[in-house]
Amino acid sequence: AEPEVVPAVESTADAIAAMEIRGAATIADAAAAALATQAEGSPAETPAAFRRGLRAAARTLYETRPTAVSLPNALRYVLRGVDGDTVAELRASTIDRAASFRRDLEHARETLGGIGANRLRDGDVVLTHCHSTDALACVEAALEDGKSLEAIVKETRPRKQGHITATQLREWGVPVTLIVDGAARRYLDAADHVLVGADSIAADGSVINKIGTSGLAVVARERGVPVMVAAQTIKLHPDTLTGHTVAIETRDEREVLSDEERASIRSSDAPDGSVGEPGSEDGLTVENPAFDVTPPRYVDAIVTERGQFPPESIVTLMRELFGDTTDEPWAE
Numbered sequence: 001a002e003p004e005v006v007p008a009v010e011s012t013a014d015a016i017a018a019m020e021i022r023g024a025a026t027i028a029d030a031a032a033a034a035l036a037t038q039a040e041g042s043p044a045e046t047p048a049a050f051r052r053g054l055r056a057a058a059r060t061l062y063e064t065r066p067t068a069v070s071l072p073n074a075l076r077y078v079l080r081g082v083d084g085d086t087v088a089e090l091r092a093s094t095i096d097r098a099a100s101f102r103r104d105l106e107h108a109r110e111t112l113g114g115i116g117a118n119r120l121r122d123g124d125v126v127l128t129h130c131h132s133t134d135a136l137a138c139v140e141a142a143l144e145d146g147k148s149l150e151a152i153v154k155e156t157r158p159r160k161q162g163h164i165t166a167t168q169l170r171e172w173g174v175p176v177t178l179i180v181d182g183a184a185r186r187y188l189d190a191a192d193h194v195l196v197g198a199d200s201i202a203a204d205g206s207v208i209n210k211i212g213t214s215g216l217a218v219v220a221r222e223r224g225v226p227v228m229v230a231a232q233t234i235k236l237h238p239d240t241l242t243g244h245t246v247a248i249e250t251r252d253e254r255e256v257l258s259d260e261e262r263a264s265i266r267s268s269d270a271p272d273g274s275v276g277e278p279g280s281e282d283g284l285t286v287e288n289p290a291f292d293v294t295p296p297r298y299v300d301a302i303v304t305e306r307g308q309f310p311p312e313s314i315v316t317l318m319r320e321l322f323g324d325t326t327d328e329p330w331a332e
């Protein structure tokens with residue numbers, strides 16, 4: 001019989017795929033919570049069936065989004081701690097392990113925030129891209145230290161996660177200037193830092209983050225504005241130690257161009273007036289990569305809960321924390 005994945009795990013996976021749950025750390029947290037839910041709700045009567053169900057749940061979660069390595073890192077962490085000879089013991093150890101992962105995640109964010117805050121001086125202006133809980137933790141800690149900050153927030157097309165950042169910053173009383181992505185270079189002269197998060201960090205110190213981060217980092221270098229990446233160590237991508245590259249997610253083209261917009265372009269353009277469907281051979285292609293790679297030479301500091309690192313030295317930390325084991329304990 002098929003191993004049983006509890007419905008709540010399927011719902012979490014759907015919410016991650018639909019980006020109702022999004023952002024690398026939040027996805028990792030939700031995935032760990034979902035494994036605990038699987039353990040609680042598993043109908044398994046034997047240890048083998050319990051483990052099969054848990055692996056199937058982990059696979060379901062793993063397959064949602066490919067770029068943020070915090071997701072497989074979370075699954076690995078929980079599955080490695082599953083221990084016991086009976087279903088009851090396995091269940092309890094899974095629940096404990098998920099809870100400790102989630103506590104560590106929160107603790108790491110707070111510690112990282114305190115370290116990142118040391119880079120921010122009273123009166124500084126930060127320029128942000130997308131929405132990152134790790135980046136915002138640095139702002140929050142600086143505010144708690146009594147510094148006042150201002151923010152220039154890039155809208156972040158196509159999904160406008162800049163609005164989430166603006167909402168959080170306004171809740172904290174930080175003055176926010178919201179700009180369209182194309183205005184970033186014009187506003188860099190008014191910024192003291194570019195502050196972003198990461199979905200994955202590669203062994204060479206490359207930063208994989210929301211599409212547009214690399215272009216922002218290049219113009220920041222041109223304008224002499226330092227680029228600060230806030231990323232707890234769960235964002236370190238162990239597979240890159242053995243030469244693997246990080247998969248860049250491509251999302252639905254309708255995020256960029258609705259069916260209606262496509263139809264209007266098509267009808268004003270095509271001699272036969274026919275309406276093209278997304279993906280059809282009508283000469284109009286939309287591409288929607290969700291992330292890009294910023295080379296280490298454009299990054300000034302990677303701020304983690306273990307301290308602040310130049311990107312070139314992140315590999316040492318990666319080896320220490322992950323070794324070179326890149327097993328997939330969720331495999332069938």
Ligand code: RUB
Pocket residue numbers: 022023024025026068129130131132133134135161196197198199209210230290
């Ligand atoms: C989110 C994004 C964030 C990182 C870091 O992309 O690129 O900068 O995930 O976030 P998406 P955090 O909206 O496509 O998930 O610091 O919260 O982990």
